[in-house]
Amino acid sequence: MAKKKAEHQTDTDYAQDPVNAKLSAEDKIDLLRQMVRIRRFETVSLKYYQQGKMGGFLHLYIGQESVAVGTISLCGENDHIITAYRDHGHALSVGMSMNECMAELFGKKTGCSKGKGGSMHYFAPDKNYWGGHGIVAGQTPLGAGLAFALKYKGLKGCCLCYLGDGAVNQGAYHEALNLAELWDLPVIYVIENNGYSMGTSQERSSAHPEIGLAARAEAYGMEWDQINGENLYEVRARTQVAIDRAHNEGRPTVIEIDTYRYKGHSVADANAEKYRTKEEIQKYMNEHDPLTLWKDQLVSEGVVTEDDFKAMMKEAGEEAEAAARFAQQSDFPDESEILDDVYWEVDNDTEAGNTGRHFFH
Amino acid sequence: MREITYRQALNEALDEELARDENVCIIGEEVAQYNGAYKVTEGLWDKWGDKRVIDAPISEAGFIGMGIGASMLGIRPVMELMFFSFAYVAFDQMMNNAATVRYMSGGLINVPIVVRGPANGGTNVGATHSHTPENIFANMPGLKVVSPATPRDAKGLLKQSIRDNDPVYFMENTLLYGEKGPVPENDELPDGELLIPLGKAEVKKEGADLSLIAHGRAVITCLKAAEILQAEHGIDAEVVDLRSIRPLDEETILESVRKTNRAVYVEENKPFCGVGAQIASMIQEQAFDYLDAPVLRISSIDSPAIYSPPLEKKQLPYPELVVERALSIC
Ligand SMILES: Cc1ncc(C[n+]2csc(CCOP(=O)(O)OP(=O)(O)O)c2C)c(N)n1
Ligand SMILES: [Mg+2]
Numbered sequence: 001m002a003k004k005k006a007e008h009q010t011d012t013d014y015a016q017d018p019v020n021a022k023l024s025a026e027d028k029i030d031l032l033r034q035m036v037r038i039r040r041f042e043t044v045s046l047k048y049y050q051q052g053k054m055g056g057f058l059h060l061y062i063g064q065e066s067v068a069v070g071t072i073s074l075c076g077e078n079d080h081i082i083t084a085y086r087d088h089g090h091a092l093s094v095g096m097s098m099n100e101c102m103a104e105l106f107g108k109k110t111g112c113s114k115g116k117g118g119s120m121h122y123f124a125p126d127k128n129y130w131g132g133h134g135i136v137a138g139q140t141p142l143g144a145g146l147a148f149a150l151k152y153k154g155l156k157g158c159c160l161c162y163l164g165d166g167a168v169n170q171g172a173y174h175e176a177l178n179l180a181e182l183w184d185l186p187v188i189y190v191i192e193n194n195g196y197s198m199g200t201s202q203e204r205s206s207a208h209p210e211i212g213l214a215a216r217a218e219a220y221g222m223e224w225d226q227i228n229g230e231n232l233y234e235v236r237a238r239t240q241v242a243i244d245r246a247h248n249e250g251r252p253t254v255i256e257i258d259t260y261r262y263k264g265h266s267v268a269d270a271n272a273e274k275y276r277t278k279e280e281i282q283k284y285m286n287e288h289d290p291l292t293l294w295k296d297q298l299v300s301e302g303v304v305t306e307d308d309f310k311a312m313m314k315e316a317g318e319e320a321e322a323a324a325r326f327a328q329q330s331d332f333p334d335e336s337e338i339l340d341d342v343y344w345e346v347d348n349d350t351e352a353g354n355t356g357r358h359f360f361h
Numbered sequence: 362m363r364e365i366t367y368r369q370a371l372n373e374a375l376d377e378e379l380a381r382d383e384n385v386c387i388i389g390e391e392v393a394q395y396n397g398a399y400k401v402t403e404g405l406w407d408k409w410g411d412k413r414v415i416d417a418p419i420s421e422a423g424f425i426g427m428g429i430g431a432s433m434l435g436i437r438p439v440m441e442l443m444f445f446s447f448a449y450v451a452f453d454q455m456m457n458n459a460a461t462v463r464y465m466s467g468g469l470i471n472v473p474i475v476v477r478g479p480a481n482g483g484t485n486v487g488a489t490h491s492h493t494p495e496n497i498f499a500n501m502p503g504l505k506v507v508s509p510a511t512p513r514d515a516k517g518l519l520k521q522s523i524r525d526n527d528p529v530y531f532m533e534n535t536l537l538y539g540e541k542g543p544v545p546e547n548d549e550l551p552d553g554e555l556l557i558p559l560g561k562a563e564v565k566k567e568g569a570d571l572s573l574i575a576h577g578r579a580v581i582t583c584l585k586a587a588e589i590l591q592a593e594h595g596i597d598a599e600v601v602d603l604r605s606i607r608p609l610d611e612e613t614i615l616e617s618v619r620k621t622n623r624a625v626y627v628e629e630n631k632p633f634c635g636v637g638a639q640i641a642s643m644i645q646e647q648a649f650d651y652l653d654a655p656v657l658r659i660s661s662i663d664s665p666a667i668y669s670p671p672l673e674k675k676q677l678p679y680p681e682l683v684v685e686r687a688l689s690i691c
Contacts, residue, residue, distance in 0.1 A: 055485025055670035107485070107669030118487045118668030134489035135450065136419045169418040170450070197419055199395035205418040271395055332671050342664045360632040361663040 014233035019074065019240040025303045031073060031232060032298060032309070035065040035291045037316045038089045041098055044320035045088070045105055049267055053328070054105045056118050061089035063262040066290030067192050068093040070235030071160055071257075074243055075128070078157025080146045082130040082139045084164060085120035086192075086261075094127040098323035108330035115333050116341065136197075137163055137170030140189065144176045147187035151250055158186040158246035165256075166197020166205055168213050177254070181220040186246035188239070191256040192229075198265045199275040214256035222252055229259035230288045232297075260284040362543040370512035370544050371401050371477075371533065374519035375439065377547075377554065379409050382437060385523060388415045388428055389441030389478075398443045399479065399538055421447050425476060426454035429528075432474040433462065439523060445480030445532055446492040459528040460503035472528045477519070480508070480532035481578060482629060482666045483677050491666030493630045495576070498530045499607040500634070505529040505559060506606040510580035512542040514604055517557030525559060534578045560608030564617065568599030571687055572617040574640060575627040576603040579678055583627050586683035594684075596691055606636055614640060615648050622653040623690055629677050632660040654690035659683060 014020060023031075042060045049058045061068070068089040072081060075094075083090045091101050096112060104111030105119055112122050113132075122132035130146060133139035143161025150157045167173060168191060180187050191213055197205055202213070209215040217224035223245060227238045235257060242253035262281060264272030273281070298304045304312075345353030365373075378385045391398050393406035393416040406414040417424040421442065428438035442448055448455055455476065462470050482491035499506040505527055509515040515533070522529040547554050565580060566587055573583035580602040587598040601617050603609065618624045624644055626637030637658035644656050662676045 055673070056490075056668065057486055104668075107672070109669075113668075115669035115672070116487075116667050118485060121487050121489070121668070134487055135447065138450075138489070166419045169420045169423075171420065171422045172450070198391050198398070200391065200416060200418070204394075204416065275395065333667070333669055335672065335675055338662050338667050338672060338676055339664050359663040361660050 014231065014237040017233065017237035017240070019236050020233045028298055028301070028303050031069055032291075032294055032304065033312055033316070034069045034073075034093060035294065036312050037098070037319065038065045038069070038092050039291060040313065040316035040320045041088060041092060041101065041323070044317065044324055045102065046263075046267060048106070048324055054119070055107065056120075057085070057266040057268060058105070058119050059086040059266045060261070060263045061086055063284065063289070064192060064194060064229070064259045065089055066232050066235055066294065067190070067229050067257050067259050070232045071190060071239045074236060074240055075160070076157070078150060078155045079243070080128040080130060080150070080157065080159045082143045082146060082159060083132065083162035084136065084139060084167065085132070085134045086164070087120065087122050087132040090162065091122045091124065091129060091132070094124065094129045096122070096124050096127060096129065098319055099326045102320070102323035103327040103330050106327040106330070107332060108327055109333040109337070110326070110330040114337070114341070137167040137173045139163065140167070140170070140173040141176045141179075143187050143189065144180050144185050147180065147185035147246075147252070148183070150186060151184070156247050158188055158243055160188050160190055162190045162192055164197060165191060165193040165195065165202050165213055166200065168216070169206055177217065177220050177222065177252075180252035181222045184250045185252055186250050187252045188242045188246055189252070189254045190239075191254065192259055193256050194259050194261045196261070196265070196275065198269070199271050201275065212256050214254045217254040222254060224254040224256070227255055227257045229257040230290045230293050232290065232294045259290070260288065362545055362549070364541045365512055365544050366538065367512045367515050367533070367540050367542070368399070368401055368538040370516035371519055372403060372405070374516045374523070375402065375405060376408070378439070378520055378523045379405065379413055384435060385437045385439060386413045386415065387439050387441065388417050388424055390417055390419060390443050392416060392441050397441070399535060401538070402441065421450040422454055425451035426458060428474050428476075429454055429459045429472055432472045433470050437473050437475075437523060439475045439477060442476060442478035444490050445478045445494060446490050448476070448494060448530075449492070455498070455530070456501055460501045463527070464503060471526050473526045475519075475522050475529050475531055477531035478533060479535040479538075481534040481536060482661065483536055483578075483673060485668055485670045485673055487668045488665035493661070495532055495606055496630050496635050499636065503528070505608065506532065507559060507604065508532045508577040508606055509604060510537070510565075510577055510602050512540070513544045513555070514557060514563070514602070516544055517555040518559065518604060520554065521556050521559055529559070532577065537578055537581070557604070559605040560610055562604055562610035562613035563602050564599060564613065565602045566598070566600040568597040568621065570596045570621055571598045571623040571625065571691055572601055572614075572621045573598050573625050573627060573683065573687070574601045574603070574614055574617070576606055576636060577629060579627040579629055582678055582680055582683060585680035586687065589680060589684045590687060594688065594691075596687070598687065603636070609639075611643055611647070614644065618644055618648045619651045622651050624652070625657045625659060625683065625687055625690070627659045627678050627683055629661055632658060632663055635660050657686055657690060659686055
């Protein structure tokens with residue numbers, strides 16, 4: 001196996017953690033449904049991508065669902081989300097609809113970004129979701145900035161800022177870590193460690209303390225943690241510690257969540273089975289699939305049955321197909337709309353927007 | 362003559378320069394074991410090994426800056442940016458260090474680095490991945506900017522850029538990587554290899570009525586437009602390809618305009634202070650008396666790159682648009 005798995009405290013019963021103990025059966029089923037919806041959304045979008053209905057890149061989240069669902073399920077009114085280009089799972093987790101997400105992939109004006117951003121650039125500020133960022137680690141200072149704004153306004157909240165195991169090597173991330181600790185910003189950097197940045201394994205890209213990537217936080221005197229992403233109870237319980245720290249002490253944390261992506265880096269990744277073995281992928285799918293494991297957990301708790309699960313998968317598949325129909329039936333933006341949304345002042349037809357020339361082609 | 366793709370042409374240039382000079386090395390994300398995100402470096406790691414072809418972590422400011430530092434001590438790094446858009450992560454290194462060290466040291470130091478990669482829109486990857494920074498880098502004295510449109514130029518210019526003793530930012534185009542064109546075999550050439558000097562434009566098609574001047578993929582757009590102008594309107598357009606933006610071959614442009622008396626600059630760059638602005642200014646200053654019409658510029662529609670595929674097609678210049686604008690001054 002390419003990456004070094006951390007040793008997790010398997011003896012801790014995360015189900016008994018207060019944040020999990022308070023979950024009703026309905027809550028637990030909802031968490032399952034959210035993961036199922038992400039997986040189905042991704043499979044259906046892959047299908048239409050392969051039919052040539054979308055352009056650009058498609059970075060699928062399949063295999064990592066427990067990270068977005070588990071962490072975002074803990075968020076309250078003043079908690080904010082920002083992530084990279086593998087952003088569909090987070091979008092659905094904050095409550096964005098499949099319709100607007102799918103339409104964005106099809107480049108339609110009913111998309112969440114009016115067809116202007118595409119797969120990598122989803123946004124929904126009304127749901128505290130600040131993107132969707134294509135430049136590796138470009139979002140990491142922004143995450144600190146959202147936390148700064150919360151602190152500045154005196155709000156009790158935090159920012160969950162997601163990044164990959166490859167993104168941790170960007171200077172912007174390290175500068176952001178220093179600022180976050182120096183200025184006590186309530187930001188939580190969530191490293192979604194799927195073992196690879198494109199075709200490069202963790203050991204070929206990162207120098208780090210033996211224990212893992214999050215431990216680099218120690219250099220900044222920052223708290224950190226490492227979490228087994230295949231266990232939704234664990235993701236929730238340990239992320240809550242970081243959220244409490246942010247809410248109560250206004251302090252940052254780096255958490256590293258071990259996870260795995262089943263598909264290529266993007267659909268265009270022709271080498272997806274070259275830099276890692278088929279067996280490695282299969283092993284994750286068979287033994288570590290977060291969705292299956294959560295379903296099994298809930299079956300063992302008597303909360304769902306296998307039939308419930310099948311029905312849920314089917315329903316989510318239908319929802320995703322309906323979203324694809326919605327997307328196909330929607331209009332593309334009008335050519336004149338290319339120039340909308342460039343300047344606030346111009347869009348709002350203000351005096352400033354009408355003074356001087358703004359566009360030059 | 363044999364035909365190879367733009368991608369293969371670049372690959373040959375890299376391979377030949379690796380063979381010629383042991384100080385040449387290739388550094389970038391996924392360039393070695395993965396064979397390059399766009400397969401430009403395919404096979405080179407297999408052939409040349411870990412020392413010469415090096416996979417870098419995602420740390421553009423760090424590894425581009427490192428390449429600049431290594432070049433000060435005589436290494437000739439050819440740095441790949443997976444997308445030239447990521448140059449903005451390394452902007453300080455590329456502008457502040459690569460461009461100015463020679464000047465500030467009073468000429469004691471030089472920086473023989475090449476930074477190359479695709480610098481284009483048109484592939485529906487959204488604004489963050491679709492930047493066209495040729496005008497921005499060409500604005501900075503100390504830097505050279507090259508933008509080949511054909512496989513032959515890609516090969517000859519890249520080899521020359523690697524031998525150049527100043528920093529050269531070499532801007533390719535993902536939409537051209539798969540395009541084929543004639544590239545001579547080395548044994549067909551008098552010097553045994555293909556070298557094309559920087560600062561030499563090329564007339565890609567001769568014509569008498571109008572000069573379409575361009576760089577990068579816009580050259581291909583102009584060639585298609587010229588065909589339509591000829592076939593449907595009886596207008597004989599000349600197509601001039603800058604090939605290198607800085608240094609700039611002003612004489613070839615002026616010669617063309619003095620002959621045709623009409624000029625249109627076409628580029629996929631943004632318009633404000635675009636390359637076309639520089640050319641238009643130069644033409645009016647140096648060939649004013651020859652002009653029968655204002656110099657026109659056609660560029661990207663002036664917004665960040667839109668994702669929506671059919672819209673992005675319209676955002677960038679296309680042959681019919683060039684024809685329409687050309688007719689307005691003919
Ligand atoms: C600045 C920058 N450099 C390179 C890229 C190209 N790129 C996109 S994703 C990626 C790998 C990132 O891996 P990781 O951070 O582990 O995230 P994952 O894809 O595994 O979710 C690379 C090299 C980019 N988008 N931005
Ligand atoms: Mg990764």
